[in-house]
Amino acid sequence: MPIHDLGYRSWQGQRDPGIARLWVVAQTDARLAWQSRWLRRMLLVAWLPAVYLGLAFFLFEQALTQPTALRMAAEFLGQFPQSEVVGEALQTEDRAQARHQVWSWLLLTFFRYPQGLLMALVVGLVAPRLIARDVQSRAFLLYFSRPLARLEYLLGKLLVVCGYVMMITTLPALALYGVGVFLSPPEFDVVASTWDLPLRILAASAVLMIPTATLALAFSSLTTRTVYAGFAWFAYWVLGLVSYVMLVTSVDKLDSETWVLLSLYHTLGRVQHWIFGIPLSLGGQTSFSDVLAPAALLAGMAVVSLMVLFRRISSPMRI
Amino acid sequence: MCDRYGAWAGCMDTVLKLDNLTKHYGPVQALDDVSLSIGPGVTGLLGPNGAGKTTLVKVLLGLVRITRGSGQVLGYDLRRQVRSIRHRVGFMPEDDCYMTGLPGVEMVRYLARLSGLPSVEALRRAHEILDYCGIEQERYRPVETYSTGMRQKLKFAQAIVHDPPLLILDEPTSGLDPEEREAMLGRVRALARRAGKAVLVSTHILPDVQAICDSVVILAQGRVRIVERLDVLSRPAAPAFHVRVFGRPEALAQRIRSEGLDVHQAADGTLTVANAEQSVADRIWSWARAVGVGIRALRPTQNSLEEIFLQAVREDDRAHP
Numbered sequence: 001m002p003i004h005d006l007g008y009r010s011w012q013g014q015r016d017p018g019i020a021r022l023w024v025v026a027q028t029d030a031r032l033a034w035q036s037r038w039l040r041r042m043l044l045v046a047w048l049p050a051v052y053l054g055l056a057f058f059l060f061e062q063a064l065t066q067p068t069a070l071r072m073a074a075e076f077l078g079q080f081p082q083s084e085v086v087g088e089a090l091q092t093e094d095r096a097q098a099r100h101q102v103w104s105w106l107l108l109t110f111f112r113y114p115q116g117l118l119m120a121l122v123v124g125l126v127a128p129r130l131i132a133r134d135v136q137s138r139a140f141l142l143y144f145s146r147p148l149a150r151l152e153y154l155l156g157k158l159l160v161v162c163g164y165v166m167m168i169t170t171l172p173a174l175a176l177y178g179v180g181v182f183l184s185p186p187e188f189d190v191v192a193s194t195w196d197l198p199l200r201i202l203a204a205s206a207v208l209m210i211p212t213a214t215l216a217l218a219f220s221s222l223t224t225r226t227v228y229a230g231f232a233w234f235a236y237w238v239l240g241l242v243s244y245v246m247l248v249t250s251v252d253k254l255d256s257e258t259w260v261l262l263s264l265y266h267t268l269g270r271v272q273h274w275i276f277g278i279p280l281s282l283g284g285q286t287s288f289s290d291v292l293a294p295a296a297l298l299a300g301m302a303v304v305s306l307m308v309l310f311r312r313i314s315s316p317m318r319i
Numbered sequence: 320m321c322d323r324y325g326a327w328a329g330c331m332d333t334v335l336k337l338d339n340l341t342k343h344y345g346p347v348q349a350l351d352d353v354s355l356s357i358g359p360g361v362t363g364l365l366g367p368n369g370a371g372k373t374t375l376v377k378v379l380l381g382l383v384r385i386t387r388g389s390g391q392v393l394g395y396d397l398r399r400q401v402r403s404i405r406h407r408v409g410f411m412p413e414d415d416c417y418m419t420g421l422p423g424v425e426m427v428r429y430l431a432r433l434s435g436l437p438s439v440e441a442l443r444r445a446h447e448i449l450d451y452c453g454i455e456q457e458r459y460r461p462v463e464t465y466s467t468g469m470r471q472k473l474k475f476a477q478a479i480v481h482d483p484p485l486l487i488l489d490e491p492t493s494g495l496d497p498e499e500r501e502a503m504l505g506r507v508r509a510l511a512r513r514a515g516k517a518v519l520v521s522t523h524i525l526p527d528v529q530a531i532c533d534s535v536v537i538l539a540q541g542r543v544r545i546v547e548r549l550d551v552l553s554r555p556a557a558p559a560f561h562v563r564v565f566g567r568p569e570a571l572a573q574r575i576r577s578e579g580l581d582v583h584q585a586a587d588g589t590l591t592v593a594n595a596e597q598s599v600a601d602r603i604w605s606w607a608r609a610v611g612v613g614i615r616a617l618r619p620t621q622n623s624l625e626e627i628f629l630q631a632v633r634e635d636d637r638a639h640p
Contacts, residue, residue, distance in 0.1 A: 008451050008506075008514050011444055011482035015435030018402070024432045032420045137463070138416045142477065145380050145410035146433040147402045 021148045025156025030163055033126045042122055043167055049114035050172035053106055054179045056080070060102050061183045064095060077102075080109050085278065096193035101278075103180055103194055107173055108276040111204050112269050115169045119208060120237050120265070126164050127216030128229035130157045131312070136224035140313065150313050154217075154306075161213035170205040174198060204275045208268060211298040214305035221312035241265045257290075261297050270294040332358055333391075334485060334517040335379065340388035342374055342541075349374040351541040353388070357519065361511045363528035363549075364521040366538035367632055372521045373413070375538065376487055379519075380410055393485055406434065409478035413489035413521075417462040417470060424449060424458040427477050434481035444480055452476040453502060467494035475503065479510065486510065486518045492527055504531050525624045535624070537631045544631040553621040560600060561620055562590040565613035574606045591620065 033039060056077055063073035070090075077086045085105040089098040134140060143153055177197050184190040215236075220229040244263035248256050260266045273280055274291040288295075335357050342350040350371045366372050377383045379392055381401030390397040392404045418426045424445050431441035449458045452472045457465065462473060471494050478486060491507065492500045508531050510516040522528060528535060528549070535552060537545040545552070564571055568588045575582045581593040592599065600617060607614050 008479070008510060009447065010514060011436075013436070013440055015406075016432075016437055017435075020435075021433055024429070028421075028425075028429050035420070133419045137419045138412075138414045139418050140416075141382075141410070141412040141414060142416045142418070142430060143433070144382055145405060145408070145412070146430060147405040147435065148433050149402075 018147065018152075021146075022152045022156045022159070025148070025153055026159035026163065029130055029157060029160045033129075033160060033164065036125060039122070039125045039164070042118070042125065043164070046115070046118045046122070046168035047172055049110060049118075050176055053110050053176055056106055057103070057176060057180045058183050060086070060099075060106075061180070063090070064099065065185065080106075081113065082109075082278065096189055099184070099190065100193050100197075103177070103197060104200070104276040105278050107176065107197065107201060107204075108272060108278050110173055110176060111169060111208065111272050111276075115172075116208075116265055116268065118168055119165055119212065120234070122164050122168055123161060123212050123216045124230055124233050124237075127161045127213065128220050128233060129226040130160060131217055131220040131309070132223050132226045132229045135221065135312070150310065153313065154309055157217055158213050161216065162209045165209045165213065166205060169208060170201060173201045173205070177201065200275050200277075204272050207271050207275065207298065211302045211305070212264070212268075214302045214309070218305035218308040218312075221309050237264055257293075261293060267294040267297055271298065334359060334362075335390065335392045335519075337390040337397075338388055340378065340390055341386045342371075342378060342383065343386045344374075349541055350378065353538075353541070353543050355536060355543050355546045357517075357534065357536070357546075359511075359515075359517045360533035361507065361518040361520060361531050362534045362536060363532035364519055364536050364538065365523075365525070365528065365628055369540075370538040371541040372538055373489070374541075376410075376489060376519075376521060379487060380405060380408060406481075407483050407485060409481065409483035409486045411474045411478040411486070411488045411491055413493065415467070415470060416474065417465070419461075419463050421462060422459050423454060423462050423465065423469075423473050423476075426462050426473065427480050430477040431480040436481060441480075445476075448476045448480045451479075452506070453499075468496060468499055471495055472499070472503070475506070484516060486516055487521075488518065489521045490523070491520060492522070492524060500527075507531050525628065529624050535627075537628060539632045545627070549624075552624070552627055555620050555622055557594050558596060559620040560592045560595050560603065561616070561618055562592060562603060562607075562614060563588065563616040564590070564607065565615055567612060570610040571603075571607055571612050574610050575603070578602070578606070 059069065059073040059076050062069035074086065077083050082105065086102055089101040089105075092098050134143070144150065177194070180194070181190060216229075216233050219232040219236075220226075222232075223229050240263040244259055244266055247259050247262070260270060270280075270291050271294050274286050274288065277286050279286050333356050335355075337353050337355050340350055340353040341348070353371075353375065364372050364375070374383065378385060378390070378397065381397065381404060385397060393407050395403045395407075397404070418429065421429060424442075427445035427449060428441045431444055432438060436444060446458075449455075452475055454469065454472055454476065457469060462470065465473065471491070475488070475491060478488065486507075488507065492503050495503055504527060507518055507520065511518050511531075511533075518531075520528070520532065532549050534548045535545060536543060562568075562571070568584055568590055572582050572584050572590055575590070575592060580595060580599065583591045583593070585591070592603065603617060604614060
């Protein structure tokens, strides 16, 4: 018995408002996820592409102001997919328009290629255990005997996944934009011509986060074993990607836009192209009608996942 | 309605009140027209498996929706004021619930924060309550490494950490060794008597009920069979005494019979003097002295809770086979 034990004492203090519960759930689970050494390493690695693309911003800005740097910039930027965007942009007289186009393309490249894959890994490390662990340890009765709504619980869990995804997508992308502004000539025109890019970054992050986080959490809620939830997430991701790539490369005259919905990676990519205003092919247009099917699939995926989540969270209470 | 979060005593006369409450799970009727009213103190919720105890507890916490009927917990409506109820109720589930990966103290702190305690205060309070519950250095170990008894204490700690006026404890002594069981019952008793908490204990262990409860609710097949104070229930319909003696009980039995009283002798020699008022007790002492036997024990007979429970359940079986 501790020497300072005073028996039971009542507690009378000011309670936190209801909205704080959601934050408490998110904070605690984020802290638990942070204990994973692999996750910490992953987050560190996830910033390396941003550093590399920061160099691309630097060289492009150099090319705009110093024609001698054009060749080096062209060589460096030429290694990225759809680099013809740079040539097209540099042909225009309007420097602001060229900057907007190339920055959008660089940010799309950042979201689409390195972060698209890293995001799958980070979500796969964080999300599977979030609800599966509570199902396994039957913690729902502890949660919901408190003044915590099921929606708050769910939003708290979603915040954890979204928070980690933002750490590897939104934050470095905004940092890249900041680097671009910092390296460009100190003119108001630069910000005026690119003000929409931070908003596009936020939109692209939301498109990336919401369907993937809800889907991964839905997998997590369907099992008591974290490993199964993780396997389901990676299996869906990899099988879709491989199937689509195999179909496109092996079948002649295949309508790739129809089959793109097979692959979550490519579906997300289509919508991100539209968000950043970069057409899939040189000279093409980006209109919402082109991404209607991918956008509908992602929205449907989020809605169905949320329905599964609500049902699974409520099921222990139905017994 | 009780506006205060903590102490309950003196706030209201009725802790919970249910009117014609019915709950269906599809075709299964878990609760059937349950009407009852429970006051302060410790109330035992008894019933055989499948009687509807767990459903009733979930209804009180707003975890399942009522099919029909109405009710109030601490003056708050069961349908519309669930959040206010949960603020003021501490629930200890029967299931082995815990939060994987968290040390014991962090789990209690986490649940305190979910009840609205500020971060630092939640940690201080968690330590204070773990001290009270007898969890010492183990509080820094992850909860999944705890023994069943430790988890039971941890569940109790999380139920009281936010100082609720009403505690709902589902099988609080399950998995505890005799010493810990005694300590747990002592804590429940102390919380009810000294801290003014209202306590609803759902259990199968009848000695626990007799040890701590003031009132009893017996459920069977989703219906309320008995709601009564334990001392009233224990009182037999006609007063009687049990007498155990040193020496020959036959001599005393014969003497009592000669006084016109009805007496039965059990196989172990215990005499039961039926239809005897309190004044008979004094006379039994003198009769024993007269026939030369010593009285080892003389106590009024009480209905055993086990008999009451079995009778209530059997009556229900006969009424609704």
